[in-house]
Amino acid sequence: MILVTGGAGYIGSHTCIELLNNNFDVLVVDSLDNSSPEALKRVEEITGKSLTFIEGDVRDATLMASLFKDYPINAVIHFAGLKAVGESVAEPLMYYNNNLISTLILCEAMKNASIKNLVFSSSATVYGDPQTLPLTEDMPLSATNPYGRSKLIIEEMLRDLPAADALANGDNNWQVALLRYFNPVGAHPSGKIGEDPSDIPNNLMPFITQTAVGRRKQLAVFGDDYDTIDGTGVRDYIHVVDLAKGHVKAVEKLLSAEGIDGVQAYNLGTGNGVSVLQMVNSFAKENSIEVPYQIVERRPGDVAACYADVTRAQKELNWQAELGLKEMVQDSWNWQSQNPRGYR
Ligand code: NAD
Ligand code: WQD
DSSP: OEEEETTTSHHHHHHHHHHHHTTOOEEEEEOOTTOOHHHHHHHHHHHTOOOEEEEOOTTOHHHHHHHHHHSOOOEEEEOOSOOOHHHHHHOHHHHIIIIIHHHHHHHHHHHHHTOOEEEEEEEGGGBOSOSSSSBOTTSOOBOSSHHHHHHHHHHHHHHTHHHHHHHHHSSOOOEEEEEEEOEEEOOOTTSSSOOOOSSSOOSHHHHHHHHHTTSSSOEEEEOSOSSSSSSSOEEOEEEHHHHHHHHHHHHHHHHSSSOOOEEEEEEESOSOOEEHHHHHHHHHHHHTOOOOEEEEOOOTTOOSEEOBOOHHIIIIIOOOOOOOHHHHHHHHHHHHHHOTTTTO
8 A cells, every 4th residue: 555645736646546547555644735635536536446535744643653553555655745935935934844844754654664665756946056957866956945945855864764774774674766856737638637726826837727717817927038949937847647657656666676775866857848938839729728928027036947857767767758748738728627716
């Protein structure tokens, strides 16, 4: 059984589908702080399989210990956390409290239960302001905001576990895959589950879809004077279904005889850079719907371009993205147009 923290959220719910489709039993723990139980109902509808859901906070040590006692967990995928960069600047303590303490409590419960297979949701944000592209996993790491710093600190904390295990037990049993996601977009092709920001979206794709559906007047394009193909920011967008499949591959690797040697980071992206205007134009063309936009000032903290070298994930996880920009924009719109107000 796979314990999925934050499994009701955007990436977690898509991952639950892929896990169930691959015949894993799934146990979700989620506080529902940023998600709806409806997402998990729809996961069950889509797959025709059931999962176990416990509403609770990963920072609750008693709860976490009981999960490892009560369920036959072999590995954990840890999505639970807060993820809004701007909010993290305003509320750094809230971000450190949730992201760091949840991971600490989770790892203590795992250590006590001797279940040491972990897939952690990291982010391309740990590369800070990239100096060289594409980004390989061994490039320098830095943080430009408290959210990114929380991911960086957690990566560092996890890196300390294998040596301690070896010291205590003569041999290390921790296997940790740090999955560094680039820019997740898209939705399940059924249109039943997708990204449902509770507030004004920070990210590009939900802003585009909410504009297209009439909830926002127009998209603000943050700057057109970057040194990129058309002056707008370039990112490595990855379809959330491909991303979810990457988690299954990582879990399979941890549970295989080969395994992972201690802690290993993997970039999950497509390797392709797409500009804001390329994304807007592709969305308009593939869905035959206009997205009104206006060029405004650069957003503070944004980098010009960011995209992945995905060789390691291809070689070691036997994973690569299969879906392109067309599926990303079509599936995002399929979800938003069928669910104009998300799960509400
Ligand atoms: P999300 O907010 O949709 O999902 C996170 C889930 O965790 C939510 O369901 C929320 O209710 C739950 N949660 C939060 N704190 C919790 C706690 N203490 N205990 C239990 N549940 C808790 O976010 P997402 O986009 O699915 O992101 C999942 C993970 O991936 C996060 O760790 C995020 O930082 C990381 N990530 C996301 C992106 C992205 O752009 N979406 C990119 C890189 C990394
Ligand atoms: C993409 C591009 C914007 C909104 C963030 C986090 C990162 C990771 C993914 C969690 C940029 C432009 C955006 C808008 C715009 N999350 N844009 N108008 O900034 O690459 O990454 O989400 O780990 O940590 O920082 O993603 O979707 O916000 O922006 O022009 O209304 O779209 O300037 O070029 P970003 P994004």
